[in-house]
Amino acid sequence: MRGDRLNALLLILPATAFLLLWFVVPLCRLLALAFTGEAGGFESLWTLLSSNVYQRVLGNTMIVAVIVTLLTLVLAWPVAYVLTRLKGIGFMLMLYGVLFPFWISVLVRTFSWMLLLERNGPINRFLMGLGVTDQPLALLFNETGVLIGMTHVLLPYAVLPLFSAMNRIDRRLLQASDGLGAAPLDTFRRVYLPLSLPGLFGGGTFVFLLCLGFFITPALLGGANAMTLSMLISSFVTDRLAWSLAAAGSIILLAIVLVLMGLAMRLLPLDKGMFAK
Amino acid sequence: MSQLSPSLRWIAYASANLVIAFLVLPILAVIPTSFNQASFITVPPTAWSWRWYEAFFQDIEWQSALWVSIQIAVLATLIALAAGTPAAIGLQRLPPRLRAAMTGLFLAPMIVPVIVSAVAIYRTALDIGLNGTRIGMALSHAALALPFVVINIGIALRGVDSRWLQAAAGLGATPWTIFRTITLPNIVPGLVGGAVFAFITSFDEVVIAVFMAGYGAKTLPVKIWESIRLEFTPVVAVAATLMILLAGILFILARMIGTKRNGVTV
Amino acid sequence: MSGIGLPLRFDGATKRYDEMVALQPTDLSVEAGEFLTLLGPSGSGKTTLLNLIAGYAEPSGGSLWIGSRDVTRLAARHRNIGMVFQSYALFPHMTVAENVGYGLAVRRLPGAEIARRVEAALQLVELAGYGARPIQNLSGGQQQRVALARALVIEPDVLLMDEPLGALDRQLRRNVQLELRRLHEEHRRTTLYVTHDQEEALILSDRVAVMRNGRIEQIGKVADLYANPANSFVASFIGESNLLDAKLVSQEAGRALLEVPALRQQVAAPSPSPLASGQAVRLLIRPEHLFLDDAGPVQATVTEVVYLGELTALRLQLPAGEQLWLRQLTGRTVARGATIRVNWQDEHLRVVPEAR
Numbered sequence: 001m002r003g004d005r006l007n008a009l010l011l012i013l014p015a016t017a018f019l020l021l022w023f024v025v026p027l028c029r030l031l032a033l034a035f036t037g038e039a040g041g042f043e044s045l046w047t048l049l050s051s052n053v054y055q056r057v058l059g060n061t062m063i064v065a066v067i068v069t070l071l072t073l074v075l076a077w078p079v080a081y082v083l084t085r086l087k088g089i090g091f092m093l094m095l096y097g098v099l100f101p102f103w104i105s106v107l108v109r110t111f112s113w114m115l116l117l118e119r120n121g122p123i124n125r126f127l128m129g130l131g132v133t134d135q136p137l138a139l140l141f142n143e144t145g146v147l148i149g150m151t152h153v154l155l156p157y158a159v160l161p162l163f164s165a166m167n168r169i170d171r172r173l174l175q176a177s178d179g180l181g182a183a184p185l186d187t188f189r190r191v192y193l194p195l196s197l198p199g200l201f202g203g204g205t206f207v208f209l210l211c212l213g214f215f216i217t218p219a220l221l222g223g224a225n226a227m228t229l230s231m232l233i234s235s236f237v238t239d240r241l242a243w244s245l246a247a248a249g250s251i252i253l254l255a256i257v258l259v260l261m262g263l264a265m266r267l268l269p270l271d272k273g274m275f276a277k
Numbered sequence: 278m279s280q281l282s283p284s285l286r287w288i289a290y291a292s293a294n295l296v297i298a299f300l301v302l303p304i305l306a307v308i309p310t311s312f313n314q315a316s317f318i319t320v321p322p323t324a325w326s327w328r329w330y331e332a333f334f335q336d337i338e339w340q341s342a343l344w345v346s347i348q349i350a351v352l353a354t355l356i357a358l359a360a361g362t363p364a365a366i367g368l369q370r371l372p373p374r375l376r377a378a379m380t381g382l383f384l385a386p387m388i389v390p391v392i393v394s395a396v397a398i399y400r401t402a403l404d405i406g407l408n409g410t411r412i413g414m415a416l417s418h419a420a421l422a423l424p425f426v427v428i429n430i431g432i433a434l435r436g437v438d439s440r441w442l443q444a445a446a447g448l449g450a451t452p453w454t455i456f457r458t459i460t461l462p463n464i465v466p467g468l469v470g471g472a473v474f475a476f477i478t479s480f481d482e483v484v485i486a487v488f489m490a491g492y493g494a495k496t497l498p499v500k501i502w503e504s505i506r507l508e509f510t511p512v513v514a515v516a517a518t519l520m521i522l523l524a525g526i527l528f529i530l531a532r533m534i535g536t537k538r539n540g541v542t543v
Numbered sequence: 544m545s546g547i548g549l550p551l552r553f554d555g556a557t558k559r560y561d562e563m564v565a566l567q568p569t570d571l572s573v574e575a576g577e578f579l580t581l582l583g584p585s586g587s588g589k590t591t592l593l594n595l596i597a598g599y600a601e602p603s604g605g606s607l608w609i610g611s612r613d614v615t616r617l618a619a620r621h622r623n624i625g626m627v628f629q630s631y632a633l634f635p636h637m638t639v640a641e642n643v644g645y646g647l648a649v650r651r652l653p654g655a656e657i658a659r660r661v662e663a664a665l666q667l668v669e670l671a672g673y674g675a676r677p678i679q680n681l682s683g684g685q686q687q688r689v690a691l692a693r694a695l696v697i698e699p700d701v702l703l704m705d706e707p708l709g710a711l712d713r714q715l716r717r718n719v720q721l722e723l724r725r726l727h728e729e730h731r732r733t734t735l736y737v738t739h740d741q742e743e744a745l746i747l748s749d750r751v752a753v754m755r756n757g758r759i760e761q762i763g764k765v766a767d768l769y770a771n772p773a774n775s776f777v778a779s780f781i782g783e784s785n786l787l788d789a790k791l792v793s794q795e796a797g798r799a800l801l802e803v804p805a806l807r808q809q810v811a812a813p814s815p816s817p818l819a820s821g822q823a824v825r826l827l828i829r830p831e832h833l834f835l836d837d838a839g840p841v842q843a844t845v846t847e848v849v850y851l852g853e854l855t856a857l858r859l860q861l862p863a864g865e866q867l868w869l870r871q872l873t874g875r876t877v878a879r880g881a882t883i884r885v886n887w888q889d890e891h892l893r894v895v896p897e898a899r
Contacts (some may be wrong), residue, residue, distance in 0.1 A: 004370060007452075011367025012379055015360035015423060023386055023394065023420045026401035030393075033400070048496070075296045080294035096532070097297040103524040104304050105481035107498050108517040111505060112307045114320060115514075122306075155300055172632040175599050178619040180646035180697060190649070194636045213390020215484050220505060230392040237396055237488070250393040252595045257390060 031254075034247035042249035054232065058252070064146055064218070065211035069158075071151045072207050073200060076158035080199070083159075084166045098159045106153055110217045113149045114140065117221070145221035146228075154210055155215055158203040165199025166192075191192040205264040209257050229253050304521065309488070311514035318511055333515040341502035343519070346480055349496060350410055353418035353470050353479040360419070361471065362424030366460070369434055377532060380427075387424040391484045394421070399488035409491020417485045422475035429474065433467025434460075466534050473531045549700040550575045551596065555605035556615075558591050565591040568605055568756040573701075577729035580744040582780070583754035589737040591757070593703050596735065597626050609700055625694030631686050633678045639665070639689050640674030645695035664696040667726070684715045685760025691723075695732075702734045708743065720746045741781055753777050760898070765768040771815040773890055776898035778827045785833075785867050789826040789894070794818055799894045801826055805865040812892035823897035830856065830870040832891035835877070839886030843867065849878050859885065 034044045048054050083094055101109065116123050117139035139145055149263040169192065177187040215230040221226070229249060236246035311329060313322035360519050364383060368376055386394060398417050407413030437460055445455045452489065461468075483498040490499040497516060504513045553571040557564070560702050566588045573579050592642040594600040597606060598619030606615040614622055624776060630653040633642050641648075644661040652660075665671050668688035673681075679690065686708060694702060708716045712818065717893035724747055727734060738744055744751045745765050753776075761773035765781070775786055789801040792809060799814040818824060846866075847858035857877060859867045868886060877883065 008367045008370035011363040015364035018360050022416050026397040030397035030400050078289050078292040079296050097301050101300050103528045105520055107483045108520050111517050112303045123640050125667040179597055181620045182649035186649045215392045233392055253390055
């Protein structure tokens with residue numbers, strides 16, 4: 001079977017070489033800049049972690065990520081639940097409603113929100129027409145805009161894992177609970193909810209990790225008033241040419257993502273069968 | 278619970294529909310804006326016209342951005358397919374541990390935050406002079422698209438029974454013949470699905486593009502990005518509408534392939 | 544017969560799904576403490592009938608009574624019925640004890656009582672001490688017993704089992720069958736049991752209802768079904784049978800005179816159910832009721848000899864072309880291809896109507 005092994009290695013060679021040369025090596029070179037830059041050593045990391053401004057950015061990034069994660073889960077819940085109940089054309093339409101946004105550029109989706117959230121945009125006019133407010137609300141270029149836009153962009157990522165977990169729940173388990181005398185709320189609390197938790201955690205982790213590294217939406221909807229870590233990294237490179245600080249920021253972001261992912265993989269039975277024979 | 282009480286049921290269905298509306302309607306809001314007559318953006322427009330479409334197609338910069346985007350997306354798709362297809366097949370034949378490690382590598386571009394990948398690739402591209410070139414951009418987008426190709430083909434390969442391959446080998450077929458006559462016909466949907474998603478990944482991509490574009494590889498999203506931040510004219514709405522249109526066509530195409538096999542993929 | 548369960552009654556209960564009739568209007572009475580098996584091929588309506596009783600489906604017509612209570616429209620959770628599912632439907636995120644105690648926990652019983660009753664139930668199914676184990680760590684047979692304990696611990700008025708042994712291998716099935724019979728004999732709880740395995744039905748039941756096409760074809764003690772099947776379907780479904788085409792010539796007082804082309808003669812056979820003239824009938828001869836007899840009225844050729852241990856089965860070819868199976872005690876050897884003569888006693892024959 002040695003020939004087989006060799007064959008397999010040859011098959012993965014092009015992709016491996018390509019990713020090493022155009023992804024892994026550049027990544028390592030960037031991360032190395034944090035230690036070999038102007039200041040050297042751990043100076044860049046230290047600068048980033050000890051400065052008040054940067055700490056605020058980091059905190060802001062985390063807060064936004066937490067809120068967006070919670071919002072997406074709350075909104076994803078009814079959609080995922082109803083998806084498990086629908087059949088035929090109704091199911092298709094709702095599923096397409098979830099999948100279609102994936103195909104639209106984040107930039108376009110964010111641009112749409114800029115139009116909608118504007119000072120004189122339709123949402124403000126609608127709210128004023130209703131009499132909720134008598135002068136336009138500031139929905140753009142602050143946290144509110146970022147939260148709305150990111151929730152919108154990341155929502156499908158929460159719906160799909162939740163739907164797949166709920167869909168796997170055997171209806172006979174619910175029947176069994178019913179037959180054993182459980183009231184609907186009991187069945188929900190003791191059977192349905194615990195069995196959908198993997199999807200809730202999976203979707204939540206997924207959204208949270210994407211939030212941390214999100215760039216386009218916060219950059220356009222939040223602007224300088226709601227700086228996130230990714231915007232900071234970008235501004236180090238484009239505005240200040242401070243490569244070692246950008247590298248240090250990248251290390252922090254990457255470290256958080258990898259640690260959280262490692263934790264999640266340990267705690268969650270993710271789809272291990274994807275590449276199994 | 279097998280029968281949710283009618284009022285709860287109504288609430289669940291109503292809120293699910295509202296959330297779907299929240300997902301879909303804002304995306305579509307940009308379309309009427311592109312038919313605006315005024316020189317500034319109003320939603321919805323008060324008067325309609327094709328004037329910004331004319332402006333888009335007369336502006337050499339917008340046209341070139343569209344063309345560059347298409348070129349780069351096609352190139353990135355080809356690179357991702359050429360590397361990803363054999364990789365997906367090879368992965369299946371690796372011993373479990375190596376398979377897990379290599380899967381991790383192939384999926385890494387999906388896991389590493391794009392801003393980090395963007396800055397990293399940008400730096401190396403600067404150093405070797407591939408910055409602002411179409412090939413540099415296509416390579417970067419291919420790296421992002423590779424995971425989707427590997428996943429899609431990996432899923433399709435699960436439908437190829439290894440006994441078919443053994444049967445073919447037993448009947449005297451060479452490995453290449455087996456691939457051509459047994460494996461390939463059965464993974465065509467995965468191949469097309471992966472290609473379509475690779476294309477849209479590249480065509481929609483902004484973050485790497487914003488760093489890498491320079492003057493030589495300014496894609497449509499980069500042009501939109503710059504316009505939003507500088508001028509904010511209704512032409513942006515036209516460009517965005519065109520991107521939605523293309524994504525819509527590809528989405529329908531992918532769904533048509535998707536319905537031919539069971540299972541749901543993105 | 545008195546047991547701890549309640550009697551059960553179907554009054555013309557029926558179930559339709561759109562155009563498809565899953566259960567024809569059915570009358571059925573199950574006594575308290577009785578073990579009734581629903582036997583039939585898949586799609587015959589057994590599971591539908593069970594789901595109606597459990598409350599997982601609502602009848603399209605008729606009514607359904609448990610004890611003196613009309614439960615036709617009652618929600619499943621208020622029926623106090625124990626159900627053992629075909630796939631067990633054990634809660635995967637709970638331990639054995641949590642599964643078994645579930646019905647008690649949702650009834651808000653105190654923890655100490657739950658623990659006591661769960662342990663007693665586990666003891667009953669011989670899984671004492673397994674309480675803390677996760678469900679996934681159990682074998683199929685153990686899971687089956689947990690499902691049974693979970694259904695029994697709530698002291699249900701009726702116990703329902705939907706092919707509960709389908710997933711077990713043959714040896715284990717036999718053990719569990721004997722175990723189920725012991726449990727039922729000790730407690731005599733009203734039980735409805737679905738299976739498509741006639742041997743299982745024989746071992747377990749007081750009575751058997753044979754179902755086909757959403758209808759109960761016949762209900763009774765197994766021996767009665769075997770001896771006096773209501774029609775050719777029941778005859779062929781229970782036990783081995785030779786069914787020969789026949790024409791009714793005349794009938795009087797429980798006997799019918801038949802013209803049987805395959806035997807090239809007229810035969811007078813007992814006919815348990817009165818027959819309408821012109822009704823299509825068949826002659827039933829059980830293989831064990833045929834015997835070799837040099838003076839027998841029918842000549843046949845042996846085309847197959849199958850050794851079954853204590854019995855030997857012979858396949859016979861009649862001159863008219865029909866095949867007959869004959870079973871006899873192993874001993875006298877018969878060669879394939881031999882020409883022999885067979886005989887029977889008219890008392891053992893039955894006239895059965897052709898099943899619609």
